[in-house]
Amino acid sequence: MHRESKNLTSKYRVLTILILSLLTFVVLVVRFFDLQIIHYSAYRSEAVGNMLNRVDIAAPRGLVYDRKGRKLIYNVPCYNLVVYPHIIKQNPGTWEKLEAVTGETAEKLKKEMERNQYGAYRQAVVLRNIDFKVNTMINEDIQNYPGAEVVFSPIREYTDDIKSGNILGYTAQILKRDFYRYRQRGYKLGDFIGFDGIEKQYEDLLRGERGYRYKQVNAVGKPLSDQAYEQINPVPGNALYLTVDLDLQAYAETLLADHNAAAIVMNYKNGEIVAAVSSPGYDPDMFTEGLTSTQWDSIVQDKRIPLFNRLIRGQYPPGSIYKMVAAAAALEEQTITPSTEFECTGVFSLGDREYKCAHVHGIEDLNDAIAHSCNIYFYNVILKQGIDDWSDYAKRMGFGSPTGVDLPRELAGISPDRDFLDRRYGKRKWWKGMWLNMVIGQGDVLVTPMQVIRYTGILATHGKMVTPHFLRSVHYTEQDSSENPEFPVHDVEGISEATWREIASGMKNAVQDSRGTGRTANVPGLDMCGKTGTAQNPHGEAHGWFLGYSRKKDFPYAVTVFVEHGIAGSDIAAPVAGQLLKAYYHMRNE
Amino acid sequence: MRFKDFFDLKLSEIDFPSLILVFVLTACGLVAIYSASSFVGSGANMQYFWKQMLGIAGGLAMFVMLFSVRKSFLLSYAEVLYITGIILVIIPFILSMVTSGTNRWITLGAFQIQPSEYMKFILIIMLAKIFSESRRSPQNPGYVLYPLAVLLLPAALVFLQPDLGTTFIYIVIFAAMLFASGYKLYYIFLIIAPFITILAAFNSWIFFAWGIIVALVIFLNNKNIIFSVIMFLLNILVGIMTPFFWNAIKPYQQQRILTMLNPHLDPMGAGYQVIQSQIAIGSGGLHGKGFLQGTQSHLHFLPEQHTDFIFSVISEEFGFIGVSVILFIFCFLILRWFRMALNARSTFSAMLIIGGTTALMAHLFINVGMTVGLLPVTGKPLPFISYGGSFLLTCFGLVGLVLNGNAE
Numbered sequence: 001m002h003r004e005s006k007n008l009t010s011k012y013r014v015l016t017i018l019i020l021s022l023l024t025f026v027v028l029v030v031r032f033f034d035l036q037i038i039h040y041s042a043y044r045s046e047a048v049g050n051m052l053n054r055v056d057i058a059a060p061r062g063l064v065y066d067r068k069g070r071k072l073i074y075n076v077p078c079y080n081l082v083v084y085p086h087i088i089k090q091n092p093g094t095w096e097k098l099e100a101v102t103g104e105t106a107e108k109l110k111k112e113m114e115r116n117q118y119g120a121y122r123q124a125v126v127l128r129n130i131d132f133k134v135n136t137m138i139n140e141d142i143q144n145y146p147g148a149e150v151v152f153s154p155i156r157e158y159t160d161d162i163k164s165g166n167i168l169g170y171t172a173q174i175l176k177r178d179f180y181r182y183r184q185r186g187y188k189l190g191d192f193i194g195f196d197g198i199e200k201q202y203e204d205l206l207r208g209e210r211g212y213r214y215k216q217v218n219a220v221g222k223p224l225s226d227q228a229y230e231q232i233n234p235v236p237g238n239a240l241y242l243t244v245d246l247d248l249q250a251y252a253e254t255l256l257a258d259h260n261a262a263a264i265v266m267n268y269k270n271g272e273i274v275a276a277v278s279s280p281g282y283d284p285d286m287f288t289e290g291l292t293s294t295q296w297d298s299i300v301q302d303k304r305i306p307l308f309n310r311l312i313r314g315q316y317p318p319g320s321i322y323k324m325v326a327a328a329a330a331l332e333e334q335t336i337t338p339s340t341e342f343e344c345t346g347v348f349s350l351g352d353r354e355y356k357c358a359h360v361h362g363i364e365d366l367n368d369a370i371a372h373s374c375n376i377y378f379y380n381v382i383l384k385q386g387i388d389d390w391s392d393y394a395k396r397m398g399f400g401s402p403t404g405v406d407l408p409r410e411l412a413g414i415s416p417d418r419d420f421l422d423r424r425y426g427k428r429k430w431w432k433g434m435w436l437n438m439v440i441g442q443g444d445v446l447v448t449p450m451q452v453i454r455y456t457g458i459l460a461t462h463g464k465m466v467t468p469h470f471l472r473s474v475h476y477t478e479q480d481s482s483e484n485p486e487f488p489v490h491d492v493e494g495i496s497e498a499t500w501r502e503i504a505s506g507m508k509n510a511v512q513d514s515r516g517t518g519r520t521a522n523v524p525g526l527d528m529c530g531k532t533g534t535a536q537n538p539h540g541e542a543h544g545w546f547l548g549y550s551r552k553k554d555f556p557y558a559v560t561v562f563v564e565h566g567i568a569g570s571d572i573a574a575p576v577a578g579q580l581l582k583a584y585y586h587m588r589n590e
Numbered sequence: 591m592r593f594k595d596f597f598d599l600k601l602s603e604i605d606f607p608s609l610i611l612v613f614v615l616t617a618c619g620l621v622a623i624y625s626a627s628s629f630v631g632s633g634a635n636m637q638y639f640w641k642q643m644l645g646i647a648g649g650l651a652m653f654v655m656l657f658s659v660r661k662s663f664l665l666s667y668a669e670v671l672y673i674t675g676i677i678l679v680i681i682p683f684i685l686s687m688v689t690s691g692t693n694r695w696i697t698l699g700a701f702q703i704q705p706s707e708y709m710k711f712i713l714i715i716m717l718a719k720i721f722s723e724s725r726r727s728p729q730n731p732g733y734v735l736y737p738l739a740v741l742l743l744p745a746a747l748v749f750l751q752p753d754l755g756t757t758f759i760y761i762v763i764f765a766a767m768l769f770a771s772g773y774k775l776y777y778i779f780l781i782i783a784p785f786i787t788i789l790a791a792f793n794s795w796i797f798f799a800w801g802i803i804v805a806l807v808i809f810l811n812n813k814n815i816i817f818s819v820i821m822f823l824l825n826i827l828v829g830i831m832t833p834f835f836w837n838a839i840k841p842y843q844q845q846r847i848l849t850m851l852n853p854h855l856d857p858m859g860a861g862y863q864v865i866q867s868q869i870a871i872g873s874g875g876l877h878g879k880g881f882l883q884g885t886q887s888h889l890h891f892l893p894e895q896h897t898d899f900i901f902s903v904i905s906e907e908f909g910f911i912g913v914s915v916i917l918f919i920f921c922f923l924i925l926r927w928f929r930m931a932l933n934a935r936s937t938f939s940a941m942l943i944i945g946g947t948t949a950l951m952a953h954l955f956i957n958v959g960m961t962v963g964l965l966p967v968t969g970k971p972l973p974f975i976s977y978g979g980s981f982l983l984t985c986f987g988l989v990g991l992v993l994n995g996n997a998e
Contacts (some may be wrong), residue, residue, distance in 0.1 A: 008722070009774040009940040011932055017944070018928040019768055024955050025921050029914065031962045035872040036910040043872025051885045052870065216889075 052214045052229060055123065056188070059208030060154045064168065064198060066246040067274070067472055073168060073199070078368035079135045082123040083113055088147030097145055101137050101465035102127055107536050118189040123149065125190070137153030156192070156199075156288045161250050163218030163281035166309040167407065167470065169197020170284035186210070195287070196309075198240065198470060200408045202355030205474055208237035235344040238473040243272035248584050253276040260564040262310040262449040264468070265580050268549060271487055273405075274584065278310040310409040314400075315446040316528040316562065319533030320373045320517075321545045322394075324459060324503050326381055327366060329393035331499040335385040338502045341365050344376040348436070352588050355379060355436050358534075370506025373517045373532060375440050382439040383432065390439065391417035396492050398465055399447060403454045404488065405468045413451055416444040428490035441533060449562045454549055456558040459507065459531070462500035504551075511548060517570050519548060521578035526550040526585060530577070536569045540567035546573035548581070555585055599658045603837035603997035605659050608926060611919050612974060612989055616646055619900065619975035624880050626895040626903045626977075638896055638977055645979030649986030656711065656990030657997070661938060662802070668719040675712040678705035679747045694751050706748045707984045713760060714767075714945030714991060716740055721771040722937035728772040734781065737768065750759060759952050766948035767941055769933075778813045780821060783807075784828040791832035801826065848975065863893040864963045871913075871962060878909030896977035898969050901961045913969075917977075920954055930996040942995035946988040947990040953985075 034111045035043065064073035081102065088094050095106040102109070109126045117124040130150065138150050155169045171192045174182055179189055187193065193207070194200040211234030252263050256279040263273040280302075286295060299306060308314065344361035347354050357375040361368070369377035382390060394400065400415025414420070416438055421430045424444065436442030447455075450468055457466050467487035475482045507529035510516040518530040530548025537543060544566030549558040559581050561573040604693050623642050627635040659879055664671075682705065693700045717737055726733045741764040749757040769778065773952065783804055787795035790800040804825050812818045879885070884906035886892045895903050927947040934940035950973050957972040959965030971978055975986040 006936065007934045007940050008772070008937040009770045009931065009934075009944070013770045013772060014928060014931050014940075017770060017948070018925070021924055021928075021951055024951075025917060027964070028955070028958055028962070029917060031964060032871065032910055032913050032917075035868060036874055036905065036913070037876060039872050040875040043869050044875065046869045047873035047891075049886055050866075050891050051889050109930060112760065302829070333736070 020141050024447075053216075053439055055213045055215065056149075057211035057213055057231075057234045058153050058191075059210050059234035060236045061156060061171070061192075061208060062202075062206040062239050062477070064206075064240045064242060066226045066242055066249075067272075068245065069241070070159075070246045072159050072162075072242065072244070072246065074157055075541045076157045078129045078153055078155040079150050080125045080153050081127040081130050081134075081138070081148065082151050083109075083148050084123055085113060085117055088113075093148040093271055094145050094147050096535075098126075098138075098148055102130065116190060116562050122188075122190075123151065124172060129155070149544075153382055156284075158284045158288075159246070160283070160285075161246055162253055163283045164244075164249060164253070164277070165197065165274055165284040165287075166278040166311065167197050167244070168284055169199035169201070169289035169408075171195065171199055172287050183400060185217055196409075197284075198242065199284075199409060201406050202240055202471065205240065206237040208477075209235035211235075231359045232540050236477050237475050240471060241473045241475065242470050243267075243274060243472045244276070244470060245274045245584070245587065247587055248275040248580070249277065251275075251583050252580055253279065253281060255579060256561075256563075259311070259566065259572065260304055260571075261562060261566065261576075262579065263559070263561040263576060264311065264449055264453040265559050265584060266453050266457060267270075267463075267556055268460040269464065269504055269556045271454075271457070271468050271489070272472060273453075273470055274557070275470050275580065276311055276470070278308070278314075280304045280306045282306040292355055309407070309409075310562070310564075312405060312407055312448055312450045314562070315411055315413050315448055316439035316543055316545075317443070317445055317535040317537060318447045318452065319535035319543065319545050320375075321380055321452065321455075321531045321533035321547050322447070323370060323373070323439070324455075324507070324531065325397060325399070325504050326378050326385075326390055326439045327370060327506070328397075328495050328499055329390045330381045330385055331366075331502060332393070332495055333385060333389045335389075336366065336381060342369075342380040344374050346376075348376045350379075350383075350433055350436060351380075351431070353433055355433070366502060367506045367509060367540050370503065370531065371509035371513055371516050373510070378439045379436045382435045387416075387435050387438070388418060390435075391415060393495075394445075396494070397458055398451055398454050399445075403448075403450045403468050405450050406470050406487075410450065413448050414444055414446040420444070442536060448561055452545070452562070453558060453560040455538040456547040456549055456560055458492055459500070459503065459547075460551075460556070460558050462497060462504075463495055465490040465492055479544060504529050507548075508551075517568075518548065518574045520570055521546055521548055521574035522584070523550070523578050523582040526552045526555060526581060528578075528581070530574070532568065532570050532574055541567050544568055544571055544573040546570075546577045548574075548577050550581055550585070552585075555581075555588070557581060557584060595656045596660055596663045597655075598660055599654070599810055600997050601921060604657065605926075605993050605996055608923060608989065610984075611790065611923055613972035615916070615919055616649075618904065619849065619972075619977075621671060621881070622900050622904050622907075622975060623896055623977050624890075624902060625884065625907060626887055628882060628888070641979065642977055642982075645977075645982040646986075649982040652983045653986040653990040656987045657994045659994065661994070661998075664715050664846070665719055665723075665938065668716045671712045671965045672716045672798055675705065675709045676743060677748070678703075679709055679744055680698075681705065683747075683750075690734070694753060702980070704980050706751070707752060707980060708743070708987075709744050709748070710756075710759065710763070710949055710984060711987055713741070713744060713763060714942060714949065714988075717764060717767050718938050718941030718945060721767055721941050724771075727946060729774050733773055733775050734777060737764065738781075752843065754843065755956060755970040758968070759949060759970075762952040763945050763949050767945050770944050771937075772939070776807070782877070783825055785949075787825045787829040788832045788835075789830040798830055801829075863899070863967055864960075866893065866901040867899050867961045868963050870899075870902040874906040874909040874912075875911050878905070878907045881907055883907060894969075897971050898957065898967075898976065899961055900976045901958055901972050904975075917958075924951060927992050927996075930992070934995055935998060939995040939998070943992045946992035946995070949988050950985065 060075050066072055098109055099106040104127060112126040113124045135150050138145055158168060172195050174189060174191055174193050185221060194203040212232045214230040216229045248265060252275045256263055256277055259279055261279045263277045264273060266273045280363045341363050343363045344357050345355050346360035361372055364374050364377055394415045400412060402410040402412045434443055438445050454468055466489050469487045471485055472485045473482050510518045511522045511528045511530040517532045521530050522528055528548055528550055530546060533545030536542040544563045547560045559577045561577045563572045566572040618638060618644060625636050627638045682694055695704055700915055717740060720737045724733060741760060745757050745760045786800060790797045805822055808818045808821050866886060870892050884903060886906050887895050887903045892899050894901055924947060931940045932945040934943060953970060953973045956965060956968060956970045960967050971981050
């Protein structure tokens, strides 16, 4: 046949090639074993993750009611137009169709998408709260809008009866710069969370649990059918019942509408706040719908600073309402007895300075001094006692520390003592004249209205310190059960009943006596005690204070009113306080 | 000359077990192609299936031709075939200058031919002739020069297309045949060394270590100092030139090589295919998701699923068991064909068998290695199983050559 008749190839070489070939087979089989057997579950879940597109279903936030079960915060249905960036990118025609149906320009919608986009595969809201007609037009023809969808997303609505943004707070989307703090708690960018007030304080109770809808999709993310492959329903947030009485709250807001003021009415037996107003208030609804920059500017530049929560962040000199601290300290430490008298000549000299009183009160005992708010009586007391006992009793009554009220970002005020003065002015650089200012609630003393209502409660209960609070009960949606949270109650140590009685009788005269400074607060039948305060301040008219409480057995309510630049406490604060207790007394008995 | 002088349809000498197993593989391919072309909601697209059937028919014709062609004819006309092949490989280059088309294909009406595919047969025939007729001893270094030139001409042309995968196949065919011819190992080392030098050149420490190995091997095997020094310096020179060459190749080729090392570097780009392929394979598990049940393929996550990634479809739907069966069939064929090479009556026959078998093996390993992420994505299909008529013709033709070598 042909020229070669022998096979001259090397047998060993051929066998070597064969062995190498078999080795490559071994390598392949090992690799398949590794992928398909050893790492099976990891790849399997990746394949499942590929084919299922998970869409979040927002949980409706918990509802918030007042103490009588009237809605304060609720949810209203809202439909948002969303797009899936990765799908719509491949179907640019959808933009034109959306432009036609919504009436918004495609550019604007695209801009919104970029603003609200948190990843190519997550839906981005392009238009909030679309009207019913647009919703139906899109939904009936959804196949022709690849990459777009209308999703139900409840939005927060706040009762229009009150403007209590400072108590209720508001919800808004998590800020991108804060997101790292929320990520671990299961939040996603774009989620709404409570900002400020009850919404923030009870975020964990209100937020509920997100649900999911799984849809089977192909590689370009197109859903294969309208039906969910699997759905995990969201758990709605829990319902909160607040201690607030909507009617009283609304009434308090109207009474104080013209003033920059704060007022609190609290049950002094248990600390329940039935009304708390920081005036001017604001309507939280404006945040829900997203503020325009002009709205934002106008609210931030408002000279009356409505966003400033005067109840817990306003720190003011208390003026004469602070005198009961000195009275308690002096009686307990036996610096004075109830019958100790000092003469008020209208002027008190210390060193080369003169310290004034509002009137020439003549010779007064402690009862008179409280009822008539004589400064000179307390100048004598503090000079005799020194500031150490006084500052100790102020702290026992809760000054200088936050009340623990269930609102975020509460401030503590300042309760000055020797250390404080050393720090502030330097050792030995302060003089006794400062004591005179401080004992009448001026100088370095600063308090918040919330501290004052707690203090009022202590005076009313003769030594029981309650925690003022807004949460009355929680209704757990999932368990369908309710729970009444407990707030701490302390006893103020080391003050005898005799001392409390002595102070109370002075406060009773302050309201019920015809010469009392707080007589404008009197409500006949409630057996009221109270005290006015007028705090000088360098920025203008004095601030007016009033604190008081009813001693009527079945009406254990305390009230505190603070009016910025309200001149004397008797002018605006005291009458408002009286009106509030009177109104609430009638509301309760209706 | 009559037809009978060229062809001899020696039916009785066909190795039927080989042919039957090849048909089993093509049947597996048809099943996988059917699955890969049916999608959720739209049913199966039978177009691919029927076109593949047509391809099998064409492949059978190619098999018959290369099986029945007389070896004496091949020996006589090897050079003519070779020159014709080279011209055909060059034609697309010229055409692409005129029509700005791709320079791999020649289009003739409805048909496209890819000359670099037929060049595989021609290269095997030409090298088989050279290795079986060489008058030089395999112990002589010059033995390699002529076959090396025969390799380099088409390899360089295909590399310029650029088609790295086919270039690599040519080199593997050549290397296996050269090795089997008994060429001295030391010389083979000298030929391979520069390629390893290229790889080593990417890391200075490895380059340094490799340099020492090269120096040791060269000085232990060669008494001629000048020759040794020249060989060593050539290797160093190649290593130094590598960075320049790296910058000269196309960015997409660089990218392929880089994402081969870590496909997760670029999950949406070049690495996407490999990642999706691995997910498909891994999620198949032991027994697979079942015929038509693969989510990766039916939801279009898997790229090129009829052709390059057909084995991922099989892996996903039939699992480790299905994969093992197919790999076993390939393994069995290769064992059988190597045995034929050992028993062949002439060097030429043995060389045809070794060349054909190695070519099929190389395709298999390049493709499967790619789907499991061990080798770069070169876009080479899987023999007998991937969709594509042109490649089926090549594969059946290679089987024809192998069984022809075994006949007589």
